Amino acid sequence: MTTNDVYAHYIDGEWVDGSGTETFESENPATGETLATFRRGTEAEVDAALSVAEETFAEWRDLSYIDRAEYLWEIYHELRERTDELGEVVTKECGKEISEGKADVTEAWHMVEWAAGDARHPKGDVISSEIPSKDAYMRRKPRGVVGCITPWNFPVAIPFWHMAVALVEGNTVVWKPAEQTPWCGQIIAEMFEDAGIPDGVFNMVQGFGDAGAAIVDDSRVDTVLFTGSAEVGHEVASKVGGEPGKLAACEMGGKNNIVVTEEADLDIAVHAAVMSFKTTGQRCVSSERLIVHEDVYDEFKERFVEIVAEVAVGDPLDESTFMGPLIEAAHVDKVTRYNDLAKREEVNVLVDRTELDPEEIPEGHEEGYWVGPFVYEADADAPLRCTHEEVFGPHVALLKYDGDIERAVEVHNDTDYGLAGAVISENYRQINHYRDNAEVGLAYGNLPCIGAEVHLPFGGVKKSGNGYPSAREVIEAVTERTAWTLNNSKDIQMAQGLSADIKTRDD
Incomplete structure (x- = not known):
């Protein structure tokens, strides 16, 4: 977990110092005191995390929704039991007053509860076919490796907006917490370790914007979930938008x-x-x-x-x-x-x-x-x-x-x-x-414009976003929908009145 009192990265089920020699400090914004020291991640650590996330994806995907959610239920109970304790950590590290610090943690276990509970809900849709002998339905499949980049102002809640749904849906995750709140990131990674999640499914690299950019730029990342400033979010969206098959859901700022x-x-x-x-x-x-x-x-x-x-x-x-x-x-x-x-x-x-x-x-x-x-x-x-x-x-x-x-x-x-x-x-x-x-x-x-509930979409329009990296709507960003049609007849009948007859040159 630590080397010489310096916290490390969590990659492939191990606490890894990595190749980088630089460190950075978490600071209490109310007092200026140093809370802890962390390794600064480099492209090498991001590469290692993405490699194992890619390698473990198939095994994780093949588990049932219920089995995947069981790991999240472990974290749900720990978050709920430690709300007061972790709320104080949030307050010390990002400066929000104590009731908000506790609310941040409460929102996190609300999100985990929603995501894990959703594992037992219906997945996909059954649709009426134009042909009576056909079954038509839609299935979801996980996209693969999801890169998560989260902000400092909700250092426990927002990571679970991204990661809880992505993991339950069958994706693997590489996460970079905000550099201002690495202590909260450390605690979340420890929770995943304690829950026994399979090695390589969840990975955390501490660091700054260069580590985040390495996640965004890598071709092994299938979806990027980003919450942060409009300036950075638009850069993320423009990079990812130009790569076929790659998606980004970005929630950004507002006026x-x-x-x-x-x-x-x-x-x-x-x-x-x-x-x-x-x-x-x-x-x-x-x-x-x-x-x-x-x-x-x-x-x-x-x-x-x-x-x-x-x-x-x-x-x-x-x-x-x-x-x-x-x-x-x-x-x-x-x-x-x-x-x-x-x-x-x-x-x-x-x-x-x-x-x-x-x-x-x-x-x-x-x-x-x-x-x-x-x-x-x-x-x-x-x-x-x-x-x-x-x-x-x-x-x-x-x-x-x-x-x-x-x-x-x-x-x-x-x-x-x-x-x-x-x-x-x-x-x-x-x-x-x-x-x-x-x-x-x-x-x-007749409310303030704060206080969103976790099961509602969270995102904006215009300069404020290009997607909803939380709750129900984030499922669209971390899964692919497959339209499936099954013929139950011995004959082939086509929609729109098309004939299944094959004509030859002699006809």
Whole structure:
């Protein structure tokens, strides 16, 4: 498992140091302390992992769904029993406050439960043939080797979005966790080892973008499942899209909106908007734009700003904290740059806690990556970068609109992204119009635009994605469908009225 206190890769059922000599550290973003040290993977480790994944595929594929799922049930029980313990690890490594850390683990065992339980559900479809003597149906087959590349903000949940379904469906896996959260990756790999999964079926290579690129580029990988930034995801999709027979399902970022109509319950609206700051805005589904009708705008703004100005930022292990730190120094720089950009674009700043009061930072956490909420109001029609580019932090714009729900949806759709969104209204006609016309993959009524359930598809449209690398829809990316027709007659009868007679030159 370790050599000289340095954690290794998990390849072919063994803990492997690999050929690379470089190491990297997992850091607590709230304190700056080093949590653990890890081997940095190279192309050699990726090559080894892909080789064994390819070699073991046929044996794994030939097991029944039920037998494959049994390994996942072992992990399900361990995740559930260790939710509090692992939730604390998540919080220490990625900085989300403790209730969110535990929720991350809970979402993981929900996903494993769904995937393992699905093993006993019907697979494929029986279809009526045009010919009475024929049986027609569809069967699924695993694609082969699945490469999984996952982000740091849900370091336990999202890996199981990808891997649980891929494995139950009969694929083998090579996984690269995010370099910011390798400790969570280590624990997940230990769970697979403890579950006794056959050697080579599950493999983990720690490392950075070069290791991920080696997975994406390799011809032995049949499907790539990616969750992360739009920039990287589009590169993945463009590479894979040009290779015949290879698939990619990518869930990427968003510039998400909450629409608050003139018929909204403002108690719901304000609460839903404040929830935008969960995970310190570092969710792909966090709302960075609040589109509010002019009739309720002033009251909404007053109530929202009052709460945001006082929301608790601090030690993520403290249950009284609402927002923890950002993930790393580079992200503090990015969020700060966008806050400064908003000011240069002459928005009206309502809350600016970019630099926290030193008294807000808990003792012993001075080296953490702290940024508080930033809220401003802007012209809904202005082509501002701050209102159209994803920040991935606690950066939120209020956009006032007049007119009807059609106008609100017009403003809503005026971004390059289309991941998540919500509408707050007591008028079902407004909700239905939003439902039918908002350009999003995940939509909510009278809710925040976070909190997806694992058995629903998760992905977006436009710049936000080209697939759904989780739950039911990911099955499409990790399996092939075979249309099968069986003739039960002694005669050959063809569809569309075609004759089965063979004519010769003498006919």
